[in-house]
Amino acid sequence: MTIQSVDKEVAGTLGKRIISFARSPLFQGAAQVLHAPNPYRRMLVPDSLAEADFDRPPGAGQWAAHRSLAAHRLLGTFYEADTVLLPEQGLDGLHEDFGLFYGSGLRELRESSVSALERFAFACLDDAVDVSGATTPEVLDAYFQHVVAEAENGPSPALTAIAGARDRESAADLYLVQLALDGLTEASAMSRNLAGAYGPEQSALFKIFIDEFGYGVYDAKHTTIFAKMLRSRGMATHVHAYWNFYLAGPLATNNYYYYLSRDHAKFFRYAGAVTYAEAVFAPAFVEMVKVFREIFGDEVDLHYCDEHAHIDEHHGRITREQVLLALAERHGPRVVPELMRGVAEARLVGGWFEDDTAAQIRWADGLARHRELAGTVRLESAPPRRVVLTPDSPFGTRGHDDAMVLEVERGEAELITTPTGPPERLVRGDVVLIPAGRLYGVRSAAPESAYLLHTAAPDG
Ligand SMILES: [Fe+2]
Numbered sequence: 330m331t332i333q334s335v336d337k338e339v340a341g342t343l344g345k346r347i348i349s350f351a352r353s354p355l356f357q358g359a360a361q362v363l364h365a366p367n368p369y370r371r372m373l374v375p376d377s378l379a380e381a382d383f384d385r386p387p388g389a390g391q392w393a394a395h396r397s398l399a400a401h402r403l404l405g406t407f408y409e410a411d412t413v414l415l416p417e418q419g420l421d422g423l424h425e426d427f428g429l430f431y432g433s434g435l436r437e438l439r440e441s442s443v444s445a446l447e448r449f450a451f452a453c454l455d456d457a458v459d460v461s462g463a464t465t466p467e468v469l470d471a472y473f474q475h476v477v478a479e480a481e482n483g484p485s486p487a488l489t490a491i492a493g494a495r496d497r498e499s500a501a502d503l504y505l506v507q508l509a510l511d512g513l514t515e516a517s518a519m520s521r522n523l524a525g526a527y528g529p530e531q532s533a534l535f536k537i538f539i540d541e542f543g544y545g546v547y548d549a550k551h552t553t554i555f556a557k558m559l560r561s562r563g564m565a566t567h568v569h570a571y572w573n574f575y576l577a578g579p580l581a582t583n584n585y586y587y588y589l590s591r592d593h594a595k596f597f598r599y600a601g602a603v604t605y606a607e608a609v610f611a612p613a614f615v616e617m618v619k620v621f622r623e624i625f626g627d628e629v630d631l632h633y634c635d636e637h638a639h640i641d642e643h644h645g646r647i648t649r650e651q652v653l654l655a656l657a658e659r660h661g662p663r664v665v666p667e668l669m670r671g672v673a674e675a676r677l678v679g680g681w682f683e684d685d686t687a688a689q690i691r692w693a694d695g696l697a698r699h700r701e702l703a704g705t706v707r708l709e710s711a712p713p714r715r716v717v718l719t720p721d722s723p724f725g726t727r728g729h730d731d732a733m734v735l736e737v738e739r740g741e742a743e744l745i746t747t748p749t750g751p752p753e754r755l756v757r758g759d760v761v762l763i764p765a766g767r768l769y770g771v772r773s774a775a776p777e778s779a780y781l782l783h784t785a786a787p788d789g
């Protein structure tokens with residue numbers, strides 16, 4: 330058997346396992362756009378999974394591809410099933426879902442596919458960074474300082490998109506939702522690196538961890554103050570109300586830290602990545618405060634951002650001196666390339682977060698223009714796909730690998746592209762261009778509606 334045919338078989342088995350996992354009643358979605366306060370249920374859009382080719386890992390520029398979004402939704406669910414999630418209102422009425430989510434059936438499917446799914450989702454990182462020059466702690470530190478300065482000085486694409494949006498409030502909420510993915514379960518990945526025995530570096534990491542947990546005071550825990558920020562915007566605070574709106578880039582960013590933390594062969598990479606993250610958070614939150622104050626004035630509670638603007642300056646220093654450089658000193662030049670790889674990958678993945686969020690803000694904010702553009706694109710000659718919906722159909726969001734033109738054939742529909750913005754009403758004959766990789770969902774506003782999806786021909 331050749332390596333290629335083994336790979337093919339693994340991918341085939343992976344696809345089957347993933348589809349059986351996603352067919353669980355927990356992952357079929359509901360008619361509502363937001364998920365109810367039940368952390369075990371999340372829409373995995375099982376019908377769209379069959380389209381995803383798990384033989385073909387997304388390449389370097391394909392982090393927003395349909396199969397990438399599908400893979401990261403699954404991975405995020407796998408990882409969170411290894412953490413303790415309980416609903417704030419208590420388990421009453423949810424005991425069965427609890428049993429199913431953590432039960433042996435889904436666990437076996439997760440355990441037998443997680444490694445292959447991780448390889449699929451993160452394979453594109455392997456060749457994306459070059460650490461061949463990382464030979465000494467000095468080279469590592471110089472590179473680290475360089476990329477942190479670059480992040481500090483460069484504008485945030487997502488915040489720039491918010492500031493330039495017509496509907497800045499909805500754009501800002503869309504950004505908050507991307508932060509909620511980590512914000513509502515903060516430091517869960519980090520917790521997996523605390524066990525064991527690895528000297529003073531372990532204590533330095535633990536110091537950061539307990540800060541994230543408010544030193545054991547629930548009201549000071551970062552997740553608690555994150556929820557306060559959402560509440561001040563009138564938004565839901567439960568895990569994961571806004572599941573349908575998490576984008577592939579932010580999902581990949583969140584999953585990346587779990588991916589490194591699940592496999593301690595990647596511990597040094599984790600140390601590099603967490604050091605980068607802690608160092609760039611403080612200036613990013615300073616920037617976010619400016620943009621959000623400008624839009625909402627004093628109406629929004631930004632304690633979460635102020636806290637991070639302050640404490641992550643401290644965390645950035647501790648991780649650099651007492652984790653990154655200390656590990657390089659103690660364990661010698663052989664660990665330096667891995668530490669550097671973590672820094673470089675975290676920077677790259679952080680860029681996916683920013684670019685995806687910015688692109689989604691611009692598309693959701695420019696639907697009028699995308700209606701016009703739909704009339705100007707050339708369509709593939711292949712017959713369009715027809716989707717029929719009723720108001721009771723489960724709501725799910727997705728994206729496509731190619732630009733598509735959505736055409737309402739029958740009834741009336743709502744196109745939903747943001748968590749809090751007004752839906753775009755579409756009547757029979759209306760068309761909208763959906764750029765490749767953009768997230769959207771459709772609800773029927775009539776007893777029955779149908780729409781067609783035409784693939785746009787590539788430019789040229
Ligand atoms: Fe934090």
Ligand SMILES: [Fe+2]
Nearest residue numbers: 607640641644
């Ligand atoms: Fe921090």
